[in-house]
Structure formats: structure tokens, C-alpha cells
Amino acid sequence: RKEVEQDPGPFNVPEGATVAFNCTYSNSASQSFFWYRQDCRKEPKLLMSVYSSGNEDGRFTAQLNRASQYISLLIRDSKLSDSATYLCVVNEGYSTLTFGKGTMLLVSP
Amino acid sequence: DTGVSQDPRHKITKRGQNVTFRCDPISEHNRLYWYRQTLGQGPEFLTYFQNEAQLEKSRLLSDRFSAERPKGSFSTLEIQRTEQGDSAMYLCASSLLGSNSPLHFGNGTRLTVT
Numbered sequence: 001r002k003e004v005e006q007d008p009g010p011f012n013v014p015e016g017a018t019v020a021f022n023c024t025y026s027n028s029a030s031q032s033f034f035w036y037r038q039d040c041r042k043e044p045k046l047l048m049s050v051y052s053s054g055n056e057d058g059r060f061t062a063q064l065n066r067a068s069q070y071i072s073l074l075i076r077d078s079k080l081s082d083s084a085t086y087l088c089v090v091n092e093g094y095s096t097l098t099f100g101k102g103t104m105l106l107v108s109p
Numbered sequence: 110d111t112g113v114s115q116d117p118r119h120k121i122t123k124r125g126q127n128v129t130f131r132c133d134p135i136s137e138h139n140r141l142y143w144y145r146q147t148l149g150q151g152p153e154f155l156t157y158f159q160n161e162a163q164l165e166k167s168r169l170l171s172d173r174f175s176a177e178r179p180k181g182s183f184s185t186l187e188i189q190r191t192e193q194g195d196s197a198m199y200l201c202a203s204s205l206l207g208s209n210s211p212l213h214f215g216n217g218t219r220l221t222v223t
Contacts, residue, residue, distance in 0.1 A: 044152065
């Protein structure tokens with residue numbers, strides 16, 4: 001199984017800032033992509049799927065670049081409640097999802 | 110609550126003992142997954158079932174680990190002769206069929222082996 005790489009951070013940003021995370025994947029046959037959010041000592045929760053054309057959900061925008069094999073997550077107008085670890089997830093076509101190690105975001109007042 | 114449920118939430122056991130965890134998936138989900146997560150790491154795949162069939166097992170799943178899903182509904186994960194290195198959060202997730210179907214996780218079972 002191939003790898004999913006993320007910058008572990010932490011990313012320290014003030015409230016209201018815009019922050020972006022990238023995630024690279026090594027298997028060009030990967031078929032579907034997701035961003036999950038995980039709070040400390042809690043289970044991962046789906047934040048959003050990532051579609052080929054890019055997609056937006058409120059303050060969150062996800063992009064996929066198949067040529068360069070990376071996906072990105074942009075968070076606008078950061079809130080204190082956005083502080084969490086963001087996990088990049090890739091389905092390589094084996095019916096199992098491979099998780100990155102996560103990027104920690106800390107939003108401060 | 111119709112989400113994924115796991116039991117117990119926490120388990121403390123002594124090295125060498127056997128432990129068993131249970132997972133009840135979302136009822137209409139065909140697929141059930143077990144992952145393990147340690148501090149600072151993302152979830153690592155252990156095994157998954159489609160209905161009652163165990164279709165894939167990770168190399169992380171040593172001979173001491175066994176998982177079942179006898180009727181295609183709930184699943185159990187048993188660890189025999191636990192070792193300190195087994196201490197982790199064990200996460201169960203379920204999904205519908207299809208590569209675009211996301212996983213829905215339970216709260217996890219936190220295992221501590223002393």
C-alpha cells in the first residue's frame with residue numbers, strides 16, 4: 001500500500017485567518033479523497049469529500065490535483081472551534097481508506 | 110442514535126490477557142472496518158468485512174488478532190496474549206458499498222495494556 005503524506009504542523013493562526021493544508025499521495029490509481037477532522041481523543045469525523053472539480057462547504061474549500069497527486073483544504077475566517085487535527089484520506093481502489101498522520105491546527109484568539 | 114457504537118469505551122488489561130471488543134455498525138452499511146490509532150499517528154487499517162466476509166487483512170494484524178462478523182451485522186475484534194505494544198485506540202467504522210463512500214467511525218475503544 002502506498003503512502004499519504006501530510007505536514008504534521010502545528011499550524012498556529014489567529015482567529016479570522018485563512019489557512020491551507022496540502023496532502024500528497026503516491027498511488028496514481030487513487031480514486032476518491034476525503035478530509036476528516038479529529039478532535040483530541042475523539043474519533044475522526046468526515047469533514048468533506050474532495051471532488052475532481054473542487055468543492056466548497058461554507059468556509060471550507062477542497063481541491064484535487066491529480067497531475068501533481070495532491071489534495072488541499074482551505075479554511076477561511078478561522079474560528080477557535082476549528083482547532084483540531086485534519087486528516088487526509090485516500091481510497092486507493094482497494095476498498096480500504098488510507099489515512100495520513102494528520103495536520104494539527106491551533107486557532108488562537 | 111443510529112451511528113456506529115463500540116463497546117467498551119475503555120479497557121485496561123494486564124499483559125498476557127485476552128480482550129475482546131465489539132462494534133455495531135450503522136444498520137444499512139455493508140462494510141465494516143477496524144483501524145488502530147496511536148498518539149500522533151493517523152488511523153492504521155487492520156481489516157475489513159463486506160457483509161460477513163473478511164476481505165482484507167493488514168500485515169499489522171498478527172496471529173494474536175482475530176476479527177469476526179458472523180451474521181454480517183456486529184463485529185468483534187479479539188486480541189490474545191496482549192502486549193504493551195497493543196495499547197492504542199481501536200476504531201471501528203462502517204460504510205456503504207462504493208469507493209466514494211466515506212467511513213463513519215464509532216467512538217473507539219481505548220486499550221491500555223499494563
